[in-house]
Amino acid sequence: MPCETQELHRDAPAFDFYCERWTHGTRHLTKVERCDYLDLLLHQWTNDGLPADLDLLARLVGYRKGSQISPLVLEKFPVAADGKRRNVRLETERVKQRDRIRSKRQGAAKTNERRWGSKAGKGRVPSQNESHSDAISSRIATRSATIERHDIESPPLTTHHPPGDPDIYLSVPPEGAGWPKTEDQCRSMAAVHGVDPEYAATVWNQHESTGDYTQKDQHGNARPILKFASYLKFRWNCRSRRNDDAKALEKTKAELRRQGMTQKAPPSAHMQSRDGGTVAAGVRASARDVRTQRSGEIPTDVSMDKVKVYRLEDCEHE
Numbered sequence: 001m002p003c004e005t006q007e008l009h010r011d012a013p014a015f016d017f018y019c020e021r022w023t024h025g026t027r028h029l030t031k032v033e034r035c036d037y038l039d040l041l042l043h044q045w046t047n048d049g050l051p052a053d054l055d056l057l058a059r060l061v062g063y064r065k066g067s068q069i070s071p072l073v074l075e076k077f078p079v080a081a082d083g084k085r086r087n088v089r090l091e092t093e094r095v096k097q098r099d100r101i102r103s104k105r106q107g108a109a110k111t112n113e114r115r116w117g118s119k120a121g122k123g124r125v126p127s128q129n130e131s132h133s134d135a136i137s138s139r140i141a142t143r144s145a146t147i148e149r150h151d152i153e154s155p156p157l158t159t160h161h162p163p164g165d166p167d168i169y170l171s172v173p174p175e176g177a178g179w180p181k182t183e184d185q186c187r188s189m190a191a192v193h194g195v196d197p198e199y200a201a202t203v204w205n206q207h208e209s210t211g212d213y214t215q216k217d218q219h220g221n222a223r224p225i226l227k228f229a230s231y232l233k234f235r236w237n238c239r240s241r242r243n244d245d246a247k248a249l250e251k252t253k254a255e256l257r258r259q260g261m262t263q264k265a266p267p268s269a270h271m272q273s274r275d276g277g278t279v280a281a282g283v284r285a286s287a288r289d290v291r292t293q294r295s296g297e298i299p300t301d302v303s304m305d306k307v308k309v310y311r312l313e314d315c316e317h318e
Contacts, residue, residue: 011045011048011094011097011098012097012101015045015090015093015094015097016093016096016097020205021205021208024202024205024206025205025206028072029070029072029073030070032070033070033072033073036061036069036070036073037073037076039060039061040057040060040061040073040076040077040087041087041090043060044077044085044086044087044090045090045094048084049080049082049084049085049086050077050084050085050086051084051085052079052083052084052085053066054066054067054069054074057069057077057085177213177224177225177226177227177228178227178228178229179213179225179228180204180228183201183204183205186200186201186204187200187201189228189229189232190232193229193232193233194233194236195232195233195236196236199236199239200232200236203232203235207225213225215231
């Protein structure tokens with residue numbers, strides 16, 4: 001029995017890694033913090049926990065002192081009842097994986113018992129009349145049946161479950177908080193309360209990926225989320241106000257730029273002459289050329305102070 005118990009708790013060399021939940025849950029961390037976080041997860045999986053001493057923990061990720069570990073990373077590995085630091089999410093995955101291994105072993109035992117009429121672990125003794133070719137065929141059939149049973153009854157150890165699958169819940173959210181059980185329920189709730197469904201799904205995944213069902217108060221202390229709908233609307237309103245403030249700021253800047261360009265524009269005064277021509281003071285040469293091309297006028301008597309313009313038909317009479 002001790003050997004059987006030890007066999008049951010032998011963990012696989014890999015654990016389920018959900019890429020979408022990882023990106024949602026770690027986007028607030030720096031690159032170094034994400035690397036340290038992942039490194040500690042790997043050590044926890046292979047060593048069945050992490051040391052509680054911060055200096056020993058720091059050496060696992062290449063630091064000399066525990067103070068070099070980011071507090072954002074350290075809070076993800078609280079000290080458990082057995083005195084080791086453990087990430088709650090990873091330990092939940094460990095328990096689920098052990099259950100799958102146990103289920104596969106029990107399924108194999110039932111299959112062997114149905115096929116050979118013997119209990120699991122006991123090898124089948126071939127009859128004396130069984131030929132060598134029959135024994136080989138029997139082993140091939142047994143191996144094929146075992147592979148098919150594994151594919152049907154239980155998934156591989158590292159099967160990826162899509163987000164929203166009930167099998168990948170981390171822990172039970174606060175009771176009575178109305179926490180959505182799936183991402184689709186979260187989107188439906190967001191539509192009812194006037195919140196963007198994509199934003200609501202992002203918020204939901206952030207908490208589901210880390211197992212942190214709390215929010216920070218004005219003093220920076222973690223408080224449990226009592227009502228998910230109220231919490232979601234509060235975050236959406238804060239985001240909308242920030243967006244409105246940003247749009248108002250950009251509009252103000254654009255208005256100031258427009259007023260600045262208007263003030264820098266040179267003044268111009270136009271007077272009609274007796275012969276139908278135009279006398280303009282302070283007009284730049286580029287503007288004069290454009291006006292000349294449009295009206296067909298020929299400029300003459302060019303000076304710095306005044307430009308006298310004659311019409312083309314007046315020049316033809318001279």
